[in-house]
Structures are given as C-alpha cells and as structure tokens.
Amino acid sequence: MNIAVLGYGTVGSALARRLADSTIPNLRLTHIFDRRAPLKRDARLGDVVWTTDVEEIFASDAGVVVEVIGGVDPAREWIRTALARGKSVVTANKQALAHGLRDLTTFACRQGRQLRFEAAVGGAMPIVRAISDAMAGDRVTSISAVLNGTTTFVLSHMEETGLSLDAAIDAARTRGYAESDPAADLDGSDASAKLIILCAVAFGIDVTLSAIETRSIRELTARDILSARRSGHVIRQIASAAYDARLRALTAWVAPVELPRDSFLARTRGVENAALVGCQHAGEIGLFGHGAGGDATAVALLSDVLAIARDPAALVPAPVLVRPSIVTGLTARTVVEEAV
Numbered sequence: 162m163n164i165a166v167l168g169y170g171t172v173g174s175a176l177a178r179r180l181a182d183s184t185i186p187n188l189r190l191t192h193i194f195d196r197r198a199p200l201k202r203d204a205r206l207g208d209v210v211w212t213t214d215v216e217e218i219f220a221s222d223a224g225v226v227v228e229v230i231g232g233v234d235p236a237r238e239w240i241r242t243a244l245a246r247g248k249s250v251v252t253a254n255k256q257a258l259a260h261g262l263r264d265l266t267t268f269a270c271r272q273g274r275q276l277r278f279e280a281a282v283g284g285a286m287p288i289v290r291a292i293s294d295a296m297a298g299d300r301v302t303s304i305s306a307v308l309n310g311t312t313t314f315v316l317s318h319m320e321e322t323g324l325s326l327d328a329a330i331d332a333a334r335t336r337g338y339a340e341s342d343p344a345a346d347l348d349g350s351d352a353s354a355k356l357i358i359l360c361a362v363a364f365g366i367d368v369t370l371s372a373i374e375t376r377s378i379r380e381l382t383a384r385d386i387l388s389a390r391r392s393g394h395v396i397r398q399i400a401s402a403a404y405d406a407r408l409r410a411l412t413a414w415v416a417p418v419e420l421p422r423d424s425f426l427a428r429t430r431g432v433e434n435a436a437l438v439g440c441q442h443a444g445e446i447g448l449f450g451h452g453a454g455g456d457a458t459a460v461a462l463l464s465d466v467l468a469i470a471r472d473p474a475a476l477v478p479a480p481v482l483v484r485p486s487i488v489t490g491l492t493a494r495t496v497v498e499e500a501v
C-alpha cells in the first residue's frame with residue numbers, strides 16, 4: 162500500500178518517520194505534499210517524492226492519503242478530491258470533519274473508499290474505534306470527556322506550580338503544547354469540534370458547532386485552582402454530551418468543571434485525555450491516553466492506515482445522521498461549582 166502525506170508539520174513529520182522506520186510490511190511512504198516541501202525535504206525518509214503541487218498527490222498511485230494540514234479549507238476540499246480520485250483518506254483534522262462529516266462520510270461510502278479519523282479526537286486515545294466498533298453492540302447514551310490536551314496541561318500545571326493562567330499558557334507554549342494563539346483550546350471550540358464528531362459516531366446525530374454551548378477557562382485564576390484543591394477537587398475542561406434517542410433530545414456543552422480529585426477524568430495530567438462513555442447495557446466504559454503530540458497522534462493515524470491496508474475493499478458505512486429535535490446546553494449554575 163503506497164501512502165501519501167498532506168502536510169509535513171508536527172504530526173505529518175512524526176508519521177513520515179514512523180512509516181520510514183517502520184518494520185510494518187507492505188506500507189510504503191511514496192509522496193509528501195507541503196507548501197514548503199523544498200525546505201523540509203529530509204533525506205532520511207529515503208526515496209520519497211516531495212511536492213508543492215497537490216495535483217501530484219491526486220494523480221499518484223497512493224492508495225491512502227493522510228491529511229494532516231489542519232483547518233477547514235482547503236483540507237476539506239482536498240479530502241473530497243482524494244476520495245473522488247479513488248484514494249482512501251485518513252485524517253487528524255477535527256475542524257474539517259466538524260464542518261463536513263456528513264458530506265465526507267457519505268461521499269467516501271458512495272466512492273467505495275474509506276475515510277478514517279481516529280486521530281481527530283483524543284490523539285492516541287482510541288475513542289472513535291472504541292465507540293464505532295467495540296461498542297457497536299450497545300447504545301451509547303452519554304459521553305463525558307477531557308478532549309483538549311492544551312487545557313489539561315495548563316490546568317494541571319497551575320495545580321502543580323501555583324502559577325497564574327497566563328504563566329501556565331506560556332509554559333505550555335514553551336513545551337510546544339500550545340499554539341501562539343490558544344483561543345480555540347481555552348475557549349472550548351477545539352473540544353466542541355471533537356464532540357461533534359463523537360455525537361455523530363456515538364449517537365448518529367448531526368450537530369453544528371453553534372449548538373454546543375461553551376464556556377472558556379480564561380477566567381480561572383490561581384485562587385480558583387487553590388480553592389478547588391483545598392476541597393479535594395481539580396478543575397478540568399469537560400466536553401459532555403448526553404442523548405435521549407426516544408425524545409431525540411441532546412444536551413451538549415464544553416466548560417470548566419470541578420471534579421473530585423480521585424475521579425477518573427480528574428486523573429488527567431500534562432496532555433492526557435480521558436473519556437467516560439455511558440452505554441445502555443455495558444454501563445460505563447473508560448478510556449485514557451495521550452491526547453496530543455506528533456508521535457502519539459501518529460499512532461492513531463498509522464493504525465487507521467493499517468486498518469485500510471488490511472482490508473482495502475472494506476465498506477465503512479456512512480453513519481445515518483439525524484438532527485436532534487431538542488438541544489440543550491449548560492444549566493444556569495456556575496459550572497465551576499458543579500461537580501460531575
């Protein structure tokens with residue numbers, strides 16, 4: 162199976178290294194597309210075509226295109242074009258999916274190709290496959306999760322050091338865990354995009370970003386963290402969704418929440434992610450793992466590539482998505498005072 166990678170940044174370069182070093186038989190990295198490909202060329206990757214012309218990827222004999230460019234467009238359009246040109250696609254791009262999951266999964270299915278996106282939610286925490294495969298025999302009723310590694314790092318760093326939010330953000334930037342503008346992380350839109358993908362996979366519903374109420378962690382102070390700590394709590398950015406299929410009623414929000422220190426989600430540190438998935442028959446299932454970082458995210462991408470390589474002709478049915486009739490967000494209470 163020949164593999165082409167779109168985007169040679171943090172994740173794309175980690176994946177390319179894994180593919181080049183990999184002892185996994187039958188996978189071959191053949192093409193890398195990046196707008197600065199000539200500057201990024203790395204001889205250690207061996208005999209790879211480096212290009213700034215995306216058409217060269219579509220015209221290539223790659224069976225799988227891995228999209229790790231990020232952002233909505235042109236990434237969304239390129240995913241579609243790759244599918245149209247007969248390639249299966251693996252992506253880590255939650256923004257493109259949050260704005261086009263229904264269209265892209267339906268199109269992939271119509272083309273008889275696969276679109277896999279484990280890396281788009283939770284990095285190396287395998288929540289998409291867990292829900293869509295391992296829990297396929299159950300009905301998922303709720304998801305409560307820590308889905309943003311940057312905010313987990315910032316909040317756990319504040320706990321450990323007593324630093325202010327701004328100082329903890331600087332520490333996250335220094336370690337490469339926060340972008341120069343971390344607004345999407347702090348204000349919850351990154352976690353909302355991931356929650357939209359999970360709502361589609363878990364409940365079969367189509368939600369828009371604007372339907373998910375979000376509250377930022379920006380207002381939190383070192384004093385808030387300390388007072389939570391004194392009462393045996395920690396604060397984490399929680400993404401929550403619960404769906405009543407009978408009423409077609411969804412409750413979905415992203416907000417900072419006080420959690421008992423020994424609870425499952427509160428154990429996240431650094432860039433860890435965690436999720437509790439409530440199922441009708443199996444009860445609650447917990448997942449935990451590194452939510453960010455090139456190497457960790459490359460694991461999820463590589464696993465999706467391997468799934469396609471194992472069975473290139475597999476049909477992955479597009480989820481039949483319905484719109485919820487009722488959508489509610491947070492209650493009026495201050496979320497930071499509300500322990501889950």
Ligand SMILES: NC(=O)c1ccc[n+]([C@@H]2O[C@H](COP(=O)([O-])OP(=O)(O)OC[C@H]3O[C@@H](n4cnc5c(N)ncnc54)[C@H](OP(=O)(O)O)[C@@H]3O)[C@@H](O)[C@H]2O)c1
Pocket residue numbers: 167168169170171172173194195196197228229230231232235253254255256280281284452453454455458
């Ligand atoms: N980083 C993580 O820990 C992580 C975890 C999970 C998921 N993801 C997702 O993985 C994707 C990639 O993230 P990343 O951290 O690797 O981003 P990144 O470091 O910014 O890499 C993106 C790469 O794509 C190139 N690029 C961007 N737009 C392009 C365009 N229009 N044409 C050609 N090349 C373009 C960039 O070039 P320049 O160098 O010139 O900007 C860069 O090399 C995103 O969707 C992100 O949400 C990332």
